[in-house]
Amino acid sequence: MLQGSQSWNFINQPVILSTGVVGGPFEGEGRLADDFDHVFSDIWLSETTFEKAQTRLLEEASYTALAKVNKKPQDMQFMFAGDLINQLTCTSFASRTLAVPYFGIFGACSTSMEGLALGSFVVNNGGADYVLTGTASHNAATERQFRYPTEYGAQKPPSSQWTVTGSGAAIVSKSGSGPVVTSATIGKVVDMGLTDPFNMGAAMAPAAADTIEAHFTDFVRDPSYYDYIVTGDLGKVGLPLMVELLRQRGVMVTEEQCIDCGKIIYTDNQPVNAGGSGAGCSAVVVYGHLLNKIRNNEINRILVVATGALHSPLSCQQKESIPCIAHAVSIETQGVGAL
Amino acid sequence: MKMKQKPPLTDAQRTYQKFAAKDEPQSPVLLNCLKAFLIGGSICAFGQLVQDFFVYNFDFNEQTASNPTIAVLIFIAVLLTGFGVYDKIAQFAGAGTAVPVTGFANAMSSSAIEHRTEGLVQGVGTNMFKLAGPVIVFGTTAAFVVALIKTLWGYWGG
Incomplete structure (x- = not known):
């Protein structure tokens, strides 16, 4: 239900039944290495393009989340997902594989919570029993779209940030145990x-x-x-x-x-x-x-x-x-x- | 057609921009200059060694040796770009690796590698000059203007 001017209060408390988190090799060397379900040793993920690699990231995160609770893609009623690449191709291609009724959303790096908010709203109001939500980014795919070719030697200023190669997906459910x-x-x-x-x-x-x-x-x-x-x-x-x-x-x-x-x-x-x-x-x-x-x-x-x-x-x-x-x-x- | 002027900043925007600028980490300009000088200088010194090598060992004089020298530097820069090392050196060296001919080689080869996935013609062919193109455009334009001035100077002034 609506709370105040721009918030939703989820009185039925949708549950995050399970999550899947995968990352690239650089993230595997990071501080949160132990929290990944899987770390890929190769930034290409054995694919031929970085965009395909990003698609794989979202697929792997989604399948990991599903496998943890013995669910299949067809058990999900809807999927809210998005990414940074033009026309959301990577996410749409991953949805083609998963074949879950799909909303492609764009909120740049806010996509993760945009998806979780929408998914929770739908579940909270009885629109679905299970919703899959997630997002992915790939350092090289994003760099080439937003900045320079990945191997181009441009010096970056100290305020610049590094695009994460990784994906996180969550299953939001109307009941069950979890946060x-x-x-x-x-x-x-x-x-x-x-x-x-x-x-x-x-x-x-x-x-x-x-x-x-x-x-x-x-x-x-x-x-x-x-x-x-x-x-x-x-x-x-x-x-x-x-x-x-x-x-x-x-x-x-x-x-x-x-x-x-x-x-x-x-x-x-x-x-x-x-x-x-x-x-x-x-x-x-x-x-x-x-x-x-x-x-x-x-x-x-x-x-x-x-x-x-x-x-x-x-x-x-x-x-x-x-x-x-x-x-x-x-x-x-x-x-x-x-x- | 004249572009519509952007609306002026509001007071809130101006206040925030000042506030944000106060804490923005600055690039260490002096240190970057020093690094650029050292790395750029080393590349040039290395180039000099290569040139001397060609002059002493083959039938080149100082002028004709510059072509094979540049070819060697370009070859090394492209190789380092392909191995994914050049951009890491460049983050340290800045202008030191961008200004010598190696920077030009890196700009072209990195674009070529990047767009290989879109095919040889549409990808590599179309995009290879994406970053290096402006250098050619403005280099040629500048050369034309300078040559024009020089010619006219000789015609009227000389």
Whole structure:
């Protein structure tokens, strides 16, 4: 049901029944290596193009999630998925393999939570018993579309981020055991006029702050309700900006409470400048690392705020600024329910 | 047709941009210049060695040796690009690997590798000059303008 101006309160508490998380070799060397279900040793995944490799990533993540609960693709009523590649081809091609009734969604790097919010809404309101949602990104496929050829020697500034090769998929169900999705706040497009595609963190921070503020207003909640407010992916540059913006607006989050998927996925020794990014980044960190923490009862409540930059290489070259969006979804331990 | 002017920034946008710029990590320009000087200089020194090699061992003089020298540098740069090493050196060296002829070789070969999946003609052929093209366009334009000035100078002034 609608809560406040732009949020949904999921009173039936859809369950994240299972998740599948796969990554590339570089992610396997990262800090969260143990949270992947499978790490591929080859960035090509034995395919002939990087786009096919990205398609495989989403397929593998989806099949892994399905296999964990002995389900088949045909048990899923709908699929909400998307990615960063033009016309969502990689996701649509993966859906061709899975053959689940499919909504292709684009929210750039906010796609993971856009999918989870929509999937949970449908399940919560009786539109489906099972929904599959997921997203994938591939470093080389994304680099070639948004920046330069992968082997081109261009020096990147310290504010730039590294696109994650990986995919996370989740099965949302109306019943069962697992972490539950309790609410979602849908963000509006925020554009602060920034134009540097090598500094996404600063461009996206205001969108994240806007959605988080709306979430706490809609639910009349205090930030202390959540163990973590997880952004994906503001990186080292954007996260402190967002914390500062929220405090300026009277949302008193603590620095320890705010973590960022792009900041924690890699080790400090990996040359990723400001951190990870890409549609797959928040998906693998949330569906892998953070849900594992909830399942192990290390944490009880998180608010995941996935942020997306809605520009294209063309719009940047035409000197347009970078519009950004953020969607927030709260995930909690089953049975804690404190509303 | 004149492009429509973009609306001016709002106060909120201006305030945020100032706020964000304050904490933006800056590229270490001086250090990058030093690295570029060292790596770029080493590439040129290596090129000099190759040139001397051709002059002393074969029937080349300093001018004619430049062609095989450049070919050797291009060959090495393309090889390093193909092995996926060149971009890693470039992240360290910056302009040091971009300015010498090796940078041009890298721009062309990386585009060629990248677009191999779209076929030889539509992919490699169409996109090979994607990054290197502007160098040719503006290099030729600049050469034309300079040659024109030089010619006119000789005609009227000389």
